[in-house]
Amino acid sequence: MVHGNGHHRGSCRKNKIKRILDLDKDTCPNREQRANGTNVYYGKASQLLQDAKEGNINIPDRKFQQSGGCVLNFYLSNRVTTIRDAVTIFNAPVGCSAGSLGYRELYRGVPEALGRTNEYNNAWLTTNLQQEDVIYGASEKLRDAILKAEERYHPQAIFILTSCTTGIIGEDIEGTVDEVQAEVNAxxxxxxxxxIRSRLVQTGYDAFWHAILKYLVKEPEKKQDDLVNVASMLSYTWQDRLEIKRLLGKLGLRVNFIPEFATVSDFEQLSEAAVTAPICPTYTDYLSRGLEQKYGVPYFLYPSPVGFSSTDEWLRNIAKYTGKEDEVEKLIEEEHKIWEPKLNAIKQEFVSLRKNGEKPTVLGSLGQGRLVSQMPYFDELGLATPAAMAQDFDDLLIDELEEIVEKSGDFQLMVNTFQAAEQANVTTNLDPDLTLTCPFQGGTWERDNNVTRIHSLRGDPEPTSAQAGYAGAVAFGNFLLHAFKNRSYHKTLSEKTEKSYKDWWYEQDNPLYYLNESK
Amino acid sequence: MPKQIAIYGKGGIGKSTTTSNLSAALSDLGYSVMQIGCDPKNDSTTTLRKGKSIPTVLDTVRQRSGDLDNLVHEGYNGIYCVEAGGPEPGVGCAGRGIIAAIELLDNNGIIDEYSPDIIIYDVLGDVVCGGFAMPIRKGIADQVYTVTSSDYMAIYAVNNLFKGILKYSNNGGALLGGVIGNSIKSSLQEDMIKDFTERTNSDVIQFVPRSPTVTRCELDGVTTIEGAPDSRQAEVYRELARKVINNKDKYLPTPFDNDDLADWASGWINQLLLNRKVEIDNIQEEASGI
Incomplete structure (x- = not known):
């Protein structure tokens, strides 16, 4: 991929994601600035595409908004803390780190037999900022925390997560780091x-990779032709991690999984890999571009290994960069031989579930990256997806979304982050046979006739929860099938729970009813 | 790499006037200049724009138009004018505003895109909080200048700025390029400022005399360089510009403790008072911010 930096004074700033990343800066631009991101939209996918191309995307205010994550706690606080030989310092009031508490327990649900390391023990500190620190500045506290982290844990790396508080009072974090770095080995x-720096939690991904690229990735000592960088495996389930490892292992390749449960040396060697492969493109984008720009590590962002055809293509892309073109065809053939009959059986059952010859309909709720890989997979299963919900949308995936619209036709698209009420409304109005939600995006709720299910939870170790690769495509197909066939969960849910919202809300034909149009 | 400087000083001391004249003079000397006003009052660059204000960086962000094309506006002789902007008086956090504006310009490569030879940050007041220290942190300005008169409170503000410079100097922050003595009417005032710089390991780069020409041009919405290019005052600004562009000095100032500063100043102020009664009037006039 070639990235031009031919920007001149007054030149059009559209497509600015193509610009070279400036890793000398302390951090990245936010996602709004870098890629015209939004998390407020409902309408035709084609309209959103057109708006994006014309640079007309914005983020209007809602008059009613449900709570969600922030740049710090949606992503970073529960994943950076998993890095094994590192310590995380929350440079924040104590509450900002609370989100990662639960994850320690969640991840401990992954059996060690499945590869979860037993050294995993979330080590984190907080500077516990108080009024006095806000008034007088808190650089000494940060300095103390860094020295304590070194003394207590002797880590390979110390991550500092900044917060609204340090941002508002303008703490000179880099200044403190420069000063204290010489005193610690980490x-x-x-x-x-x-x-507060961004309304899009996805900015946290970019900020994280910016820091990784700037501080942790080392100059390559040697190229590792069999090493494949795969980021954000925990956007999926634990089983998916195993499936990716299995498939690439069969090609004689090793996976460099980052950041979850990685070691610091896994980050240092990112520059030596043969290719950076996507699992969640919205997440991996910044890292991929940075590694390519700085160290020449090639990358691709589409597709992710969800469904048979996308997994085929994902593997072929990796094979291209690792010289495994022949081996990959053999692997694909073998895998299809094993898994295709199982997938076909699921497809047959879905055919039998058709009413009046109509395909069952699925409304998926996904990150924008998953959106563009999961819709073709639903198509493979013989399911219809007349609509979809995505957490975010930005210029990073314009081409991919366009391809889907071209291939599968236009569809209704809802973009929001954690707005459960909007999702409940859309679900009622579109009335799909099955609505898949993200655990952070509404959970499951009662529906009179049809079904809502959570598609997966980070770190879920159950083989039945898998989604990636061939085994995952079959497991996920079965999961969907069960949701259709066995309705007892929903029956119970309907009987035992009140409706979450008043009838009035479900009757509104616009899920963005509460949008503040004046702003 | 462009030369990046930040100009600080007490409010009303003639900081924006001096900055805009410096920008205009540098531009006349053939340099490509960007002036970034870091003050919620949004009036740093008005005399470069015939008295007209420009939309601020923060207003643009606030409207969420995603339009980063219209943050930079051309002023006198093609000078790139930027106003960070900020909240209305009495609300919000102006310091965070400065941080957000500078990050937006810096992280999106907007400054790089225009590749000026020199970037001048015109910053409100003394370094009251982390936000207003942003321009002197590592990676932004490499030299700080401060504008002061012989008024005690103006020098007090300079002394505070020196404390800020000292604080950030350990972490690669900007060092002092020099002190600009402004509104000078007598040699005794020059002596006072000179003495202050000698005692704080700094130096005066230029004295700018008090001049009605400056005021007249300001009322016309232009700099002295533009409005009275042949005046003696304009030549003073051009001289300042030549000095600034060639100045490689980087002082690590040694500010007074507050009590010592008061003791030092009282000696000088007594002398000024004794010297001529009319001097008292000037002190008061200058203190009122005219």
Whole structure:
């Protein structure tokens, strides 16, 4: 991929995601600035595409908004803390780190037999900022925390997660880091994830990778031709991690999984890999571009390994960069031989579930990256997706979304982050046979006739929850099938729970009823 | 790499006037200049724009238009004018505004895109909080200048700025390029400022005399360089511009403790008072911010 930097004074700033990343800066631009991101939209996918191309995307205010994550706690606080030989310092009031508490327990649900390391023990500190620190500045506290982290844990790296508080009072984090770095062995990695800096939690991904690229990735000592960088495996389930490892292992390739449960040396060697492969493109984008720009590590962003055809293509892309073109065809053939009959059986059952010859309909709720890979998979299963919900949308995936609209036709698209009420409304109005939600995006709720299910939970170790690769395509197909066939969960849910919202809300034909049009 | 400087000083001391004249003079000397006003009052660059204000960076962000094309506006002789902007008086956090505006310009490569030879940050007041220290942190300005008169409170503000410079100097922050003595009417005032710089390991780069020409041009919405290019005052600004562009000095100032500063100043102020009664009037006049 070639990235031009031919920007001149007054030149059009559209497509600015193509610009070279400036890793000398303390942090990245936010996602709004870098890629015209939004998390407020409902309408035709084609309209959103057109708006994006014309640079007309914005983020209007809602008059009613449900709570969600922030740049710090949606992503970083529960994943950076999993890095094994590192310590995370929350440079924040104590509440900002609360989100990662639950994850320690959640991840401990992954059996060690499945590869979860037993050294995993979330080590984190907080500077516990108080009124006095806000008034007088808190650089000494950060300095103390860094020295304590070194003394207590002797880590390879110390990550600093910044917060709204440090952002507002203008703490000179880099200044403190420069000063104290000489006193500790650990590499200090400050990450600018001040919650107020962006309305898109996805900015946290970019801020994290910016810091990784700037501080942690080493100049390659040697190229590792069999090493494949795969980021954000925990956007999926634990089983997916195993499936990716299995498939690439069969090609004689090793996976460099980052950041979850990685070691610091896994980050350092990112520059030596043969290719960076996507699992969640919206997440991996910044890292992929940075590694290519700085170290020449090639990358691709589409497709992710969801469904048979996308997994085929994902593997072929990796094979191209690792010289495994022949082996990959053999692998694909073998895998299809094993898994295709199982997938076909599921497809047959879905055919039998058709009413009046109509395909069952699925409304998926996904990140924008998953959206563009999951819709073709639903198509493979013989399911119709007349609509979809995505957490975010930005210029990063314009081409891919366009391809889907061209291939599968136009569809209704809802973009929001954690707005459960809007999702409940859309679900009622579109009345799909099955609505899949993200655990952070509404959970499941009662529906009179049809079904809502959570598609997966980070770290879920159950083989039945898998989604990636061939095994995942079959497991996920079965999961969907069960949701259709066995309705007892929903029956119970309907009987035992009140409706979440008043009838009035379900009757509104516009899920963005509460949008503040004047702003 | 462009030369990046930040100009600080007490409110009303003639900071924006000096900055805009410096920008205009540099531009006349053939340099490509960007002036970034870091003050919620949004009036740093008005005399470069015939008295007209420009939309601020923060207003643009606030409207969420995603339009980063219209943050930079051309002024006198093609000078790139930027106003950070900020909240209305009495609300919000102006310091965070400065941080947000500078990050937006910096992280999106907007400054790089225009590749000026020199970037001048015109910053409100003394370094009251982390936000207003942003321009002197590592990676932004490499030299700080401060504008002061012989008024005690103006020098007090300079002394505070020196404390800020000292604080950030350990972390690669900007060092002092020099002190600009402004509104000078007597050699005794020059002596006072000179003495202050000698005692704080800094130096005066230029004295700018008090001049009705400056005021007249300002009322016309232009700089002295533009409005009275042949005046003696304009030559003073051009001289300042030549000095600034060639100045490689980087002082690590040694500010007074507050009590010592008061003791030092009282000696000088007594002398000024004794010297001529009319001097008292000037002190008061200058203190009122005219």
């Amino acid at each position: 590499k200090i990695v400050p990450i600018h994830c001040e919650g």
